[in-house]
Amino acid sequence: MSALRTVLQRELTGYFATPVAWVFIVIFLVMTAVFTFYLGGFYTRGIADLEPFFRFHPWLYLFLVPAISMRLWAEERRSGTIELLLTLPLTVTQAVLGKYLAAWLFLGLCLLLTFPIWLTVNYLGDPDNGAILAAYLGSWLMAGGMLAIGSCLSALTRNQVVAFILSVVVCFLFLLSGLPMVLDLFSAWAPQLLIDAIAGLSFLAHFADISRGVLDLRDLVYFLLVIGFWLAANVVVLNMKKGEA
C-alpha cells in the first residue's frame, strides 16, 4: 500500500514539475467552456442545468485523456526509468495502480476546476445539484475508463505518438460501440447476443444516463469493470515485456 502511495506521489508531483499539468488544465478549461457555451447553447436553452456542459465530455476526453495517458509507460520505457522503477521493491501492480491513480486524480482536479460553471448555473437558476454531482462522478468515471485503456496501450510502446493514436482509436471504438456506425459492421453476421454485448460496451450509452443525473448502479459497475479490465491487461503487458524485451 505504501509503495503504491510512493509511486502516486511521485507521479502527481511530476505533473506539476513540468508544464504538462498547467498546459493541460488551461486547455481543458478553455475547451469545456467553448463546448458548453458555443456548441451546447448554455444560455439560449434557458434551462438551469449542466447538460450542455456534460454532453461534450466524451468528445473532449477522446483527445485529452490519451494526451495524459500516452506518456504513462511509453515515457518510462524511452527514458529507461522503467528499469529503475521495476527494480525497486514494489510489484508491477503497485506501479500500475500508483501511476494510474495519480493520472486519474489529476483529471479529477481538472474537473473540479470547472466549478465556476456550477456556480454560474446556481446563480442563474435553481438546478438539481444532486444530479450535477452524479454527472460529475459519471464524467470522472468515464475519464477513468479511457485513462485505463490509454495506460495499457502506453505500456505496449516506447513511442508516445503511437500510444496516443492507439488510445484515441480504441477509446473511439468504445465510445461509439452503441451506434449503428459500429454495430452495422457486426449486424450482418454476428449473433444478436454478441451485438447486444458490443452495444452494451458503449461509453456513450452508459454516460448518457449519468449525464442526465441518473446514477444507475449498472453504469457505475460498468465503468469500474472497464477500468479493472484494462489495468489488469496493463499489468499483463508489463510482465510480458519482461519476458521478451
Next chain:
Amino acid sequence: MIEAISLSKHYGAFTAVDDLSFQVDAGQVLGFLGPNGAGKSTTMKMLTGFLSPSAGSARILGHDMQRDALAARRRIGYLPEGAPSYGEMTVQGFLAFVAQARELRGSAARQACAAAIERLQLGSVLQQPIETLSKGFKRRVGLAQAILHDPAVLILDEPTDGLDPNQKHEVRRLIQAMAADKIIVISTHILEEVEAVCNRAMIIARGRLLADDTPQGLIARSRYHNAVTLRLEGAEAAASQLSELPQVARAEISDGLLTVFPAAEGLFEAVSDAIGKHGWAVQELKLEAGRFDEVFRRITAGEEAA
C-alpha cells in the same frame, strides 16, 4: 551470495546470454568485461529481475529472483545502463522518492539521503532538476540512489561512464570502500578499472563466459607477462645479440622499443648482464607484468570473428 544458474536470454533467434553460470560471494568485486553487445547488461538486467531469463534462474542471497522478487530486490542496489532518472525531479526530490520506495522513513530516510549525497558530493546540485545536470552528475545521482539503502548487493552497469578522471577516481575509491562487506558486480569496458577495483574479472562475449579469474591472473596470461622492454640506440643489433641468450624466446622491435620474451626464469637479470657486458646506452628498461588489453583482445577476438 549471488548465484546465476544456467542463465540464458534469447530474443527470437538471437542469443544474448547463453547458459551463464557463476557465483559471487561477499567481499568480491566482480568486473564484467566484454565487447559491446556481449550480454553484460542483459545479464545484469536478469540478476536484478528487470528481465526474466528465457532459461535458468538468478538467486540473490538465497532469494529466487522469479519467485521471491521483492525480498531479493530489497537487498540490491542497482545502477541501470545509462543511469536513468526522472529528469524533471530535483536531485533531492529524486533521492527522497527512492528512499521512500526503499521503505526508509523519517530520520532513517534523511540520514540515508544525507550519507549518499555526501559520498557522491551532490551537495551543490540538490535543488537542480536532474535533466539540467552534466553527464557526470547524472551518473553520480544514479550511483547515489543505488547505494542509498546500504544494500548487501550492488549491481552497477558502467558506473564510471561519462565521468572525468577525477570523478572516476572518486567512484573507484567509493567502490573499494564499500567492497569489504558487500557483493559488488560492475560492468565496464575500461580495463584499467577492473585492475583498479575488482578482485575478480569475468570476460564475456556473445553471451558466453570466456574467462573467470583475478585481474592479476588474467594479466599473467599475456604473452608480455615477465617480458622485458628496453629503449636504446642500435636496437636491431641488440635484438640479435639478446636472441642468443638461453633465457630469451624471441625479440621484437616496435616503435623503437625492443621487447624480449622469456623462455626461462631470470630473463631480467640476463638482460641486465647483457647491457653491462655490451655497454649499451639504455634509456628505458622495464619488466612487463602483462598487458590486459592484449589478453582481452586475444580472448574475445576469436569470438567476434566467429
